[in-house]
Amino acid sequence: MDLNTKNLESLLSNNLDICFKNIYVGLNKNIKISIVYIEGLTEKEHLSSFVIRPLLESPDFRDAEKEEEIIALIESGGLYYPLSNKLKDIDSAVSSLFKGNVLLVFDEESVSFSFEVQGFEKRAITEPSSENVIKGPKDTFVEDLMTNISTVRRRIASPDLIIEKTTVGQQTKTTVALIYHKGIANEDIVDDIRRRIDSIRIDGVFSTAYLEEYLISKKYSPFPQIIFTERPDKFSSNIIEGRVGIIIDGFPTALILPATLVALMQAPEDYSTNFLVSSQIRFLRYLLIIVTLFLPGFYIAVTSFHHEMLPTVLILSVKIAKEGVPFPTFLETIALLIAFEILVEAGIRLPKSIGQALSIVGAVVVGQAAAQAKLSSPAVVVLISVTAISNFVLPNQDLSNAIRLWRLIIAIASSIAGLFGMCIGGLFLLCHLCSIENYGVPYLSPFVSSTNPQFQDTIIRSPIWSMKKRPIDLKTTNKKRID
């Protein structure tokens, strides 16, 4: 189809929000220019004063006799607007229109100019809701892509910071920005990610998972293989570390990849507190991930298979707690684990005020009552609470969801074969984690690295000055971060 007003009208005329307006310019007022824009996406003030007024009032335009002259004038900057694109086919014109641009269509020449005079409602930058820090910046990503890119650009003032634009979604044409540092990020990783994004053929991107599930390598894994963040500072520091970032237009969450387990265990606060203090917290976090994974399974194994493993005094009190409870331990434990999942799930979508009431009723009242009615032993209630609380210590919600799933698997394995089953479950988990590799970066790196493993930023956090190199497994072009 040719690029002209008629065709555009036939494509778009049914829409309420698309406006067509013809103006006539030139010496004899006989040159027709169609202005096409979308109501609500366009700043009309700018349109009229910087585009329409010069067309009608500027002496150059008034003296023009032909369309070519006008086109040449616009190309040479006759209009008072810095951003304009000359488009020659109708598809690009339409997609440009839907970005909020204004089109000036010249029918005879089949040419259109687009001006970026977007103006639509945006959410202001707010404080982070899920990744709070005490010390450190309090801004977040917002829905608008350009705002997000500008916050990142402000943090990394380097010409090597590359922000590539691609479009994903056959129908939605969502803009996706691929962000990396040319001098640091590994070229192969960037190429691979770019290729995968380009090969995505879906209708649209309505949630970050739409992209995520195309970009990860181990498709059948509950473990997050992409780091999601709403914090521009975390995003930027990962870019500088050698990872690749993706920001999707319309989402206040950015993607960082490739992810490793160690990276998911880091919280932004770690780097703003004293290294000894944050090392201790890190260590605790790793300890608690083991607790939350294995504690229910261990309890089942010990109380129903390996009674000799507990100290005598402890086994006596566990036995007292269990006395009179009609269900086997594993049923009790698993039922409570599931009950906890239900509580979490039920609480998510409730308004805050009701949510609190629910957790009180669910956890305190039901837990207490169940223990008193001898439906579950108090020991198990305590145990599940410890497990659940340990789970909340993990800084990454996706990771803690994955752990929750595996915890159930391990609990079931231990209920079948005791500690042996627990070990088998743990072994399966380990095998699974070892098999995950994204873009050549093992998920468990640096724990599985054979040469020069870097443990400075893993279970402990070393002082910043001692982390002289970027993560080796990211295979960065520039290895040193401190000269």
Added chain:
Amino acid sequence: MRNKLWKSIIVVSTFILITTGCSHYDFGKIEIDDLLILNTVGVDRSYDNNDVVVISAASKSINATSEEASNTAGGQKTKSELLVSSGETVFEAVRKFSTYSDNRLFWGHVDYIIIGEDAAKDNLLQYLDFFIRDHELRLNSKVLIVKNNTAKDVIQQTIDVENFIGDILENLFESRGLTSISDEILLIEIMSMFDNTHICPYIPCIELIDEPNNRIKLSGFALFKDAKLFGYITDEMGRGFNWIRGRIDSGVISVKDKNGQKVSLEIVDAKTEIIPIVADGKLDIKINISFSTNITGIMGASNIFAKDALDFLKTQQEEVVRNEVKKVIELAQKNNMDILSISDTVHHKKPIFWESIKDSWSEIFPKLNITVEVDSNINRTYDIKQPIRSGYGVGK
């Protein structure tokens, strides 16, 4: 293919999950509240009918707290249980428990195995074998011999609402270092002692004393010869034995000073070394004991803190220790019982020489020349430099 695999995994796991409740698929699973957790086991020789063995098993459990009980101070009260059963063998007796016990007996937490005197006199090993062989029992449980009584009696008389035999024994062993007259010996140590043909095994012994009523006293060691009880060494001799074993933690030595007033000294540090000396193919044993004491009590008022007075005390306490040790050595050599593990020391320190004499050890040991050298010092007298009342010349 992949689809098939998934289907089979689902089917298999469904069966596994559904059938976990069935007793046939429990893989040794047993719920904790079905267990009776035993803590102390007594073994006795029985003279009734055909039965040879009486087993008494004591279990402690914290009383399931009723509402009132948990509100009162103390909260939980212990509830102890004693089960008695007899049979031709230990294992038979153990199995007979199940004829009347409502819970499955769990032996994994047995801390103390108490052997009655009769059983010890009969043949200790045939009673201990089950406890060594069974997989549920632990080799680090402690073995005790009851002096002049049966294990059943001891357990029966010390179990009531407030007391439990296991707790009592635990406390006794915890504080055994204060007097050092006995020691804690594990089942596995006893096994290795019996396995060694050159030494005579010894096991700590307890006795029931009347005053205060029905208390257990950890009184010394029971000595064994050929798996049969030979005799006891208690109190002073028990400590003498521990001097040689090098297992003295603390203890009290009472001596008299020059003026005849009694002074008590507390042992704070002790070290023993057994040195085999081979000269001209003849073996001599030297036992070096060194220890230090603190003065903890003076019964008189005269000043003993002069150097010569302290030196006198020092020689006195060395004399006391030497006598204690000599008595034990005498007993051992007279009865040809190497309870002192001298053969072991020779074996380790002079292995080649040991090879030449090990077959005739039973002839060598009674005639062995064992010298005891004691060296001591008095460390401190605590804050009081002079006895009370001595400052104004009362005692001078």
